Amino acid sequence: FTNGSYSHNEIWIKKEVRLAKLSVDQALLKAKSHAKKGEIAEAKKIYSTILNSYPKNIRAKEGLAALSKIMQEKPAGTSFQNAINSLLKKFNVGEFEATFDMATRLSKQFPNAFQIWHILGITSAQLTRFSIAHDAFDKAILLNPKFADAYNNKAVVLKEIGELEEALILCEKAIELNSTFADAYNVKGVILQLQKKFDKSVDAFTQAIKFDPKFSKAYNNLGISLFHIGKVFQSIDAYNNAIKYAPYFAGAYFNKGISLRFLENDDEALEAFKEACNLKSDYFEAHKNIGDLLRDRNQEKLAFEAYDQALEINPQCADAWNGKGNIYRDLGQKENALKAFKAAIELEPDNGAAHLNSSYLKKYTINDPQLNLVKKLICGADQSKENLCLLYYTYGKMCEDTNNLDLAFQSYKVAGEIRQESLGYEFKNDQTLFEKIKFHHNKVKKSRPKIEGLLKATPIFILGMPRSGTTLVEQILSSHSQISAAGEAPYLIKQGAPISIGYTNVTEEIIMKFRDNYLQNIVQHAAGMPFVTDKTPHNFLHIGLICKAFPEAKIIHVMRDPAATCWSNFKNHFRSKALGYSCDIQNTVDYFLLYKDLMSFWTKSYRNKIYNLNYEHLTSEQNIETNKLIEYLGLDWEEACLSPHKNPRIIKTVSNDQVRKKVYKGSSSQWKKFKPYLVDVFDDLYSQSAPLLN
Numbered sequence: 001f002t003n004g005s006y007s008h009n010e011i012w013i014k015k016e017v018r019l020a021k022l023s024v025d026q027a028l029l030k031a032k033s034h035a036k037k038g039e040i041a042e043a044k045k046i047y048s049t050i051l052n053s054y055p056k057n058i059r060a061k062e063g064l065a066a067l068s069k070i071m072q073e074k075p076a077g078t079s080f081q082n083a084i085n086s087l088l089k090k091f092n093v094g095e096f097e098a099t100f101d102m103a104t105r106l107s108k109q110f111p112n113a114f115q116i117w118h119i120l121g122i123t124s125a126q127l128t129r130f131s132i133a134h135d136a137f138d139k140a141i142l143l144n145p146k147f148a149d150a151y152n153n154k155a156v157v158l159k160e161i162g163e164l165e166e167a168l169i170l171c172e173k174a175i176e177l178n179s180t181f182a183d184a185y186n187v188k189g190v191i192l193q194l195q196k197k198f199d200k201s202v203d204a205f206t207q208a209i210k211f212d213p214k215f216s217k218a219y220n221n222l223g224i225s226l227f228h229i230g231k232v233f234q235s236i237d238a239y240n241n242a243i244k245y246a247p248y249f250a251g252a253y254f255n256k257g258i259s260l261r262f263l264e265n266d267d268e269a270l271e272a273f274k275e276a277c278n279l280k281s282d283y284f285e286a287h288k289n290i291g292d293l294l295r296d297r298n299q300e301k302l303a304f305e306a307y308d309q310a311l312e313i314n315p316q317c318a319d320a321w322n323g324k325g326n327i328y329r330d331l332g333q334k335e336n337a338l339k340a341f342k343a344a345i346e347l348e349p350d351n352g353a354a355h356l357n358s359s360y361l362k363k364y365t366i367n368d369p370q371l372n373l374v375k376k377l378i379c380g381a382d383q384s385k386e387n388l389c390l391l392y393y394t395y396g397k398m399c400e401d402t403n404n405l406d407l408a409f410q411s412y413k414v415a416g417e418i419r420q421e422s423l424g425y426e427f428k429n430d431q432t433l434f435e436k437i438k439f440h441h442n443k444v445k446k447s448r449p450k451i452e453g454l455l456k457a458t459p460i461f462i463l464g465m466p467r468s469g470t471t472l473v474e475q476i477l478s479s480h481s482q483i484s485a486a487g488e489a490p491y492l493i494k495q496g497a498p499i500s501i502g503y504t505n506v507t508e509e510i511i512m513k514f515r516d517n518y519l520q521n522i523v524q525h526a527a528g529m530p531f532v533t534d535k536t537p538h539n540f541l542h543i544g545l546i547c548k549a550f551p552e553a554k555i556i557h558v559m560r561d562p563a564a565t566c567w568s569n570f571k572n573h574f575r576s577k578a579l580g581y582s583c584d585i586q587n588t589v590d591y592f593l594l595y596k597d598l599m600s601f602w603t604k605s606y607r608n609k610i611y612n613l614n615y616e617h618l619t620s621e622q623n624i625e626t627n628k629l630i631e632y633l634g635l636d637w638e639e640a641c642l643s644p645h646k647n648p649r650i651i652k653t654v655s656n657d658q659v660r661k662k663v664y665k666g667s668s669s670q671w672k673k674f675k676p677y678l679v680d681v682f683d684d685l686y687s688q689s690a691p692l693l694n
Contacts, residue, residue: 024050024054024057027046027049027050028046028050028059028060028063030046031043031046031047031050031060031063032063034046035063035066035067036110036111036112039079039080040067040079040080041079043063043067044064044067047060047063047064047067048064051064080110080113083102083106083110083116084115084116084119086102087099087102087103087106087116087119088119090102091119091122091123096123096126096127097127099119099123100120100123100124100127100129103116103119103120103123104120107120107136107139112143113143114139114140114141114143114144114147114150115140117136117137117139117140117143118136118137118140118147118149118150118153120132120133120136121133121134121136121137121140121150121153121154121157122153124136125153125156125157125160128160130157130160130161133153133154133157134154134157134158137150137151137153137154137157138154141154146177147177148173148174148175148177148178148181148184149174151170151171151173151174151177151184152170152171152174152181152183152184152187154170155167155168155170155171155174155184155187155188155191156187158170159187159190159191159194164191164194164195167187167191168188168191168192171184171185171187171188171191172188175188180211181211182207182208182209182210182211182212182215182218183208183212185204185205185207185208185211185218186204186205186208186215186217186218186221188201188204189201189202189204189205189208189218189221189222189225190221192204193221193224193225193228198225198228198229199225199229201221201225202222202225202226202229205218205219205221205222205225206222209222214245215245216241216242216243216245216246216249216252217242217246219238219239219241219242219245219252220238220239220242220249220251220252220255222235222238223235223236223237223238223239223242223252223255223256223259224255226238227255227258227259227262230424232259232262232263233263235255235259236256236259236260239252239253239255239256239259240256243256248279249279250275250276250277250279250280250283250286251276253272253273253275253276253279253286254272254273254276254283254285254286254289256272257269257270257272257273257276257286257289258289260272261289261293264490264494266293266296266297269293270290270293270294273286273289273290273293274286274290277290282313282314283313284309284310284311284313284314284317284320285310285317287306287307287309287310287313287320288306288307288310288317288319288320288323290303290306291303291304291305291306291307291310291320291323292323294306295323295326295327295330298487298525298650300327300330300331300650303323303327304324304327307320307321307323307324307327308320308324316347317347318343318344318345318347318348318351318354319344319348319351319353321340321341321343321344321347321354322340322341322344322351322353322354322357324340325337325338325339325340325341325344325354325357325358326357328340329357329360329361330650331648331650332648334361337357337358337361338358338361338362341354341355341357341358341361342358345358345370345373349373349377350377350383350387350391351387352383352386352387352388352389352390352391352394353390355370355374355390355391355394356390356391356393356394356573358370359393359394359397359398360397362401363401364397364398364401364402365401365402366402368398370398371395371398371402374391374394374395374398375395377391378391378392378395378411385418385421385422386422388418389415389418389419389422389573390415390573392411392412392414392415392418393411393412393415393571393572393573395407395411396408396409396411396412396415396571397571399411400571405673405674405677406677408674409674409677412570412571413585415573416570416582416583416584416585417583417584419573419580419583420580420583420584423577423580423583425580425581425583425587427581427587427590427591430580430581430591430594431594433501433541434541434594434597434598436501436502437500437501437541437542437544437598438598438601439502440500440501440502440506441500441544441601443502443506444499444500444506444511444544444545444548445544445548445605447506447507447508447511447548448508449508449511449512449515449548449549450508450512451515451551451552455519455552456519456523456526457484457519457522457523457526457529457530457531457532458530458531458532458552458553458554459518459519459522459531459532459533459534459550459553459554460477460483460531460532460533460534460553460554460555460556460633461492461533461534461539461546461553461554461555461556462474462477462533462534462535462556462558463535463536463537463538463539463540463543463555463556463557463558464537464540464557464558464559464560465537465540465560465565465569465592465595466537466538466569466574466579466582467560467565467568467569467572468537468558468559468560468565468615469558469560469613469615469618470535470537470558471535472615472618472644472663473535473556473558473613473618473629474487474533474535475644475645475647476626476629476641476644477531477533477629477633477641478533478647479638479640479641479643479644479646479647480630480635480638480640480641481529481638481640482529482530482531482635483529483531483532483533483633483635484525484526484527484529484531484532484533485525485532485533485535486522486525486526486532486533486534486535487525487535487650488534488535488536488537489521489522489525489534489536490536491517491518491521491522491534492518492534492536492539492542492546493536493538493539493541493542493578495514495517495518496514496518496542496545496546496549497541497542499511499514499545500541500542500544500545511545511548511549512549514545514549515549515550518549518550522534531554531633531635538578540557540595540598540599540602541598543555543602543606543609543610544602544605544606547605547606547609554611554632554633555606555609555610555611556611556613556629556632557599557610557611557612557613558613558615559612559613559614559615560614560615560616560668561615561616561668562592562596562682562685562686563671563682563685563686564667564668564669564670564671565592566585566588566589566592566682566685567585567670567671567674567678568671569581569582569588570582570583570584570585570588585678585681586681589681589682589684589685592685593684593685611629611632613625613629615668616668618663619663619667622642622663623642626641626642643662644663645662645663
């Protein structure tokens with residue numbers, strides 16, 4: 001994020017000398033004072049006036065001689081005013097070393113000129129010579145205690161070296177001296193950001209903009225704070241204003257891309273990141289984010305190129321190596337993935353994402369050096385909550401692998417608590433969501449959209465609770481020559497949720513528009529095949545809408561042992577905010593009960609449209625269950641469906657490594673070793689009748 005800048009726009013330079021009737025002694029003192037400040041012309045004028053009246057005055061003659069010597073030693077352009085102008089000229093064109101050298105010399109020639117000390121401070125700060133900058137600003141403040149800029153710029157230096165409280169005090173002093181000082185409000189806001197006081201920083205940036213309505217950096221910083229307090233749409237407005245007043249502001253485009261990505265507006269996010277790269281060719285962070293976005297779009301080749309561009313600009317970019325590792329993992333290239341994650345960790349030993357991603361592909365032993373590294377990291381300080389969360393999930397997996405179940409459970413628990421806090425998740429919001437879907441479904445059910453024409457590709461919706469086996473089922477089906485896989489396509493939830501929840505009026509036209517948009521998007525994944533899978537688990541929320549909008553579609557509901565499903569949700573980290581319930585084991589159980597109730601609700605109306613597939617039966621009776629599944633789809637049998645581990649397609653879910661192995665039994669009982677830590681939390685899963693699981 002782009003933060004506050006150094007301010008030198010209010011350097012005050014005295015240009016006039018007003019002479020009054022003075023005694024000779026007073027006049028000599030005045031001349032000497034001007035000379036010390038470098039005001040040579042003014043001093044010379046006083047000495048000359050004295051000598052006109054008193055031609056034999058020795059002190060005036062000596063003073064004038066000293067001035068003449070200075071003038072001979074220095075070019076004519078080194079008067080105080082010209083010196084200041086020369087300094088600013090060098091500074092403004094980025095000649096910081098030359099400015100530093102010149103300011104250092106002039107500070108000795110004019111030791112009482114606070115302006116020169118101030119410029120020396122600014123230049124030193126630009127060169128990251130913070131100790132020199134700190135002392136120079138102190139000298140400027142000593143010479144002129146009412147100079148607001150010096151307080152503000154010293155605050156910037158203190159911010160850079162981490163002394164935030166003292167920096168904040170100096171900002172307040174600058175604002176006290178100049179109540180309309182926009183830059184001081186901006187720097188104050190940046191300091192509050194660093195203290196994670198985002199609400200207060202919004203107020204500071206708003207004040208900065210009030211006093212400078214075209215302050216692009218303040219708009220950009222405002223956008224950052226608004227994003228952090230969850231006001232993402234307003235953050236985009238702030239970035240747009242930053243761009244309006246500074247059209248070449250690459251950082252504002254980048255930050256806008258982050259907000260758009262958060263809102264899953266990937267098309268506009270991609271354009272924002274690309275514009276950031278156009279404006280700043282060495283913007284490796286933007287190239288890395290382009291890679292992340294393209295990977296999510298299954299454009300692996302282009303994503304690789306973006307990561308490589310980031311690494312070409314900055315070979316130390318650990319996140320780009322992590323991105324490359326993710327692509328290798330998606331492609332099933334396990335060894336290459338582990339090498340990439342290792343490279344990321346070597347560059348950035350505390351990179352939580354790389355640690356977690358590598359943990360999905362490894363089984364740890366007690367002597368693994370990565371285990372000891374992660375242990376040290378979680379016990380240490382200076383970790384962001386987001387990174388600490390990833391490290392705890394990693395450590396949980398490591399401890400589970402090495403049979404340290406107590407530490408494994410505690411690590412999963414702490415990771416979930418951190419994640420839940422960062423998401424601001426509340427279970428009651430999911431309760432409300434389920435209630436709204438059931439309440440509004442009657443309108444969807446009564447609608448009569450006119451479905452006409454043949455489909456280019458028939459959707460197969462594979463749905464159910466996350467971690468119930470939907471990835472394995474898609475792997476099996478996409479092994480068939482007539483079925484393509486779209487993975488977890490976002491289209492149905494993104495376009496259909498407003499209809500199911502009741503945010504959009506339900507009409508035949510609305511449902512037809514939704515149908516057409518969805519089909520237009522999903523057919524891009526069909527590769528010319530007559531069937532295409534959409535295995536987004538949470539599509540179970542919208543089964544009623546699916547049945548109404550896509551009567552031709554196939555719906556496969558995958559069911560797994562409730563306790564195994566809930567445990568697997570709880571122990572894994574998910575990027576999606578929709579899985580906030582999984583951060584807490586009790587919330588996960590309660591969510592499962594909501595899911596079970598909703599599936600019973602759908603079954604009453606659409607029993608004949610839903611194919612229930614039991615995961616445990618599939619893994620124990622693979623041949624029988626797979627044959628029945630292919631028969632349900634009305635397709636001819638193909639032996640390849642019995643070898644899903646040989647399917648080379650891209651897989652992006654947590655179970656990536658799992659489904660590349662031969663189908664095996666027993667995964668649904670792995671949770672039982674944690675029974676002593678779960679007490680009776682799973683009792684409710686089995687105490688109520690669950691006909692859909694029988």
